Amino acid sequence: MSEQPLPIQDVNILGTTLLTSPGDLKRELPLTDDLAHSVYDSRETSKNILSGEDRRLIAIVGPCSIHNPKSAIEYAERLAPIAAEVNDRIVVVMRVYFEKPRTTVGWKGLINDPHLNDTFDMPTGLKLAREILLAVNATGLPAATEMLEPITPQYIADLITLASIGARTTESPTHRQMASGLSMPVGFKNSTEGSLEVAINAMQAARAGHTFLGINNDGKTCMMNTRGNNMGHLILRGGRQGPNYDADSLATASRLLNEANLPPRFVVDCSHANSNKDYAKQSIAWNDVIAQRAAGNDTIVGLMLESNLKAGKQSLGANPEELQEGVSITDGCIDIDETAELLQSAHAALAATTSSVS
Numbered sequence: 001m002s003e004q005p006l007p008i009q010d011v012n013i014l015g016t017t018l019l020t021s022p023g024d025l026k027r028e029l030p031l032t033d034d035l036a037h038s039v040y041d042s043r044e045t046s047k048n049i050l051s052g053e054d055r056r057l058i059a060i061v062g063p064c065s066i067h068n069p070k071s072a073i074e075y076a077e078r079l080a081p082i083a084a085e086v087n088d089r090i091v092v093v094m095r096v097y098f099e100k101p102r103t104t105v106g107w108k109g110l111i112n113d114p115h116l117n118d119t120f121d122m123p124t125g126l127k128l129a130r131e132i133l134l135a136v137n138a139t140g141l142p143a144a145t146e147m148l149e150p151i152t153p154q155y156i157a158d159l160i161t162l163a164s165i166g167a168r169t170t171e172s173p174t175h176r177q178m179a180s181g182l183s184m185p186v187g188f189k190n191s192t193e194g195s196l197e198v199a200i201n202a203m204q205a206a207r208a209g210h211t212f213l214g215i216n217n218d219g220k221t222c223m224m225n226t227r228g229n230n231m232g233h234l235i236l237r238g239g240r241q242g243p244n245y246d247a248d249s250l251a252t253a254s255r256l257l258n259e260a261n262l263p264p265r266f267v268v269d270c271s272h273a274n275s276n277k278d279y280a281k282q283s284i285a286w287n288d289v290i291a292q293r294a295a296g297n298d299t300i301v302g303l304m305l306e307s308n309l310k311a312g313k314q315s316l317g318a319n320p321e322e323l324q325e326g327v328s329i330t331d332g333c334i335d336i337d338e339t340a341e342l343l344q345s346a347h348a349a350l351a352a353t354t355s356s357v358s
Contacts (some may be wrong), residue, residue, distance in 0.1 A: 019123055020290055021219030022154035029130045033159050035137050042161040043184050045091055049301050050265060052187055056088070057253050057293065057304035057350065058267065060144045060162065061339055062095030064313075069128055071326045072096070076337060080139040082340045085191015086347040093162055098129045099148035100330060101168045105317055107329065111152060112125050116320040116329075132165045133159035147186075151215055160184055164289045167192045167237060167272075167304070170202045171180045178214075179182050179206040179207040181226035189236040194273070196253055200260050203232035234266040235304070239317050245274050245285050247292060247333025254299045267302035270329065279306060279313070279332030281310035281340060290346045294353050305342065308333035 012155040020028075030040075048054035061079070066072045066266045083092035107113060107120055110304040111125035133156055136143050142161035148169065157163075164187040169175045171191065179186045179202070186206060188199040204241070207228050236244050236253060243267045254264040268274065270285035282288055282305055309326030316329045323329065334342075 001288045002101070015123070016149075019219065019286050021217065022215070022220070023217040023309075024249070025126060025130060025155055026158070026217075029127065030132060031134070035134070035213055035337045036158075037223045038137060038140070039142070039159060039161060042091075042093070046093070046142075046162055047231055049091065050231060051263065052265060052298065052301070056091060057090050057184070057300070057341060057346070058162070059090050059345070059346070060093045060267070060302065061305040062144075062153045063097065064095075064271075064328050065097045065100050066129075066132060067107075067116060067329050068323070068325060069132050071309055072132050074326070076136045076139045078143055078309070078336050079339070082142050082343055083141060086343050088341060089350040092141065092343065094136055094183045094285055096133060096136055096143045098156075099123070099152065102147075105276065107269065109148075111149075114321075116316055127151075129156055130159070147175070147178060147182065150174055153178065153182060154215055154217060154219075157182060157184070162187065164235060165191065165202065171198050172207075175214070176202050176205040177210040177212045177224075177226070180208065180210045180228050181224055182229055183212075184237055186233035187233050189235040189269065190239060190244070191238045192239065192273075193232050194234035194241050194244060195258050196234065196236075199202075199234050200256055200262065203234065203262055204260060206232045219337070233301075235261075236266055236274070240273070243274045243276070243285065245270070245289050247297075248298065250292065250299060264299050265301045266298060266299060267304060269304040271306040273291050277331075279311070279334055282306065282314050282334055283338065286342050286346070290349050291302060294349045296353075305333060305339060306331055306333045307336060307339040309336050311335040311338070322345055 098109050098111045111129050113120050114125040132311045144162040146164045146166050165175045167189040170188045188202040190196050207230050209228045210226050216222045218305040238244050257264040268289045270282040275281040308328050313328040313332040
C-alpha cells in the first residue's frame with residue numbers, strides 16, 4: 001500500500017487559471033501603425049524633456065486608479081482638448097493606473113479585480129486595460145502607468161509612454177530589474193518614509209543590464225536579458241515627515257542626483273504626502289512648483305496630479321453598481337474642471353517667462 005505524498009508543495013494554492021499569452025491579446029486588440037507612431041513620438045518627446053533638450057514641462061494627470069472604463073474614456077476625451085491648448089509649454093500625459101499596491105489589503109486594481117467584487121477575473125482585466133489604453137491613445141493623449149506586477153508589461157507596455165515604480169516597490173530588486181528592460185522612461189518615487197536615496201539607488205540599478213526570470217510574448221517562462229534603461233528619473237512625493245516640493249528640498253534632490261552622477265532633473269508628485277494626503281491641497285503644491293519653475297528652476301521637468309471627472313473619493317461597498325461614476329474609489333482626486341484651470345494657469349505662468357520649447 002503506497003503512502004500519500006507529503007504536503008510539501010502548493011500547500012496554500014487553491015487553484016490556477018491559464019491566461020492568454022501577451023501575443024494573442026495583442027493580436028486580438030492590435031496597436032495600429034498610427035498609434036505605434038504616436039507612442040514612439042511621445043516617448044521621444046518625454047526623453048527630450050527629461051534630458052533638458054525640450055524646455056516644456058510634462059504634466060501627468062488623471063485618476064488615482066481606473067475602475068470604470070466608461071469614465072476613464074470620458075475623462076480622456078475631456079482632457080485631450082485641454083492638452084492641445086497648452087501643448088506649446090506643457091506636454092500632458094494621462095495617468096492610466098490599473099494596478100494598486102496596498103499597504104495591507106484592499107482592491108488591487110482593474111487588472112486584478114475588474115468586477116470590483118473579489119472574483120479576480122484577470123483575463124477580463126487585462127483585456128479591459130488594453131482596450132482602455134487603445135482608446136486613450138486614440139484621443140491623442142499619451143498614457144502613463146505604474147508597473148507593479150512583472151508579468152503585466154508584456155500585455156500593455158507597447159501602449160505606455162511613461163512608466164513609474166511606486167514608493168512601496170522602488171526598493172524591490174524585482175522592480176529595478178524589470179525597469180531595466182522597459183522601453184520607455186521610468187520614474188522612481190522616493191520611499192514612503194521620504195528617502196531619496198532609495199529611488200536614486202533604483203535609478204542606478206535600472207541603468208545596468210540584468211538577467212532575470214520573466215515571460216516572453218508567447219507567455220513562456222524565459223530568461224530576460226536587458227540592456228539597461230538610462231531614462232530613469234526621480235519622482236518626489238513627500239514622506240512621513242511631510243512634503244518635499246519646497247525650494248530647499250528640491251535643492252537637496254538636485255545635489256544628491258549630482259553626487260550620484262545622475263541628471264539633476266525630476267518630477268514632483270503633487271498628491272500623496274506632498275498634499276498631506278488631502279486631494280484638495282494638490283493645487284498648493286502645484287502652484288508652488290510652477291512658480292519655482294517659472295522663476296528659473298530648470299531641475300523641475302514634470303508634475304503629477306490625481307484628477308478624475310468629479311472631485312473626492314468613495315468607498316467600494318458590497319454593490320459596485322451603486323458607485324457614482326467619475327469618482328475615485330482609491331485616493332481622492334480633484335475634478336476635471338480644476339485640472340483644466342491648473343493647467344491653463346501654469347501655461348500662462350510659463351508663457352510669461354523667457355522659456356522656449358524645442
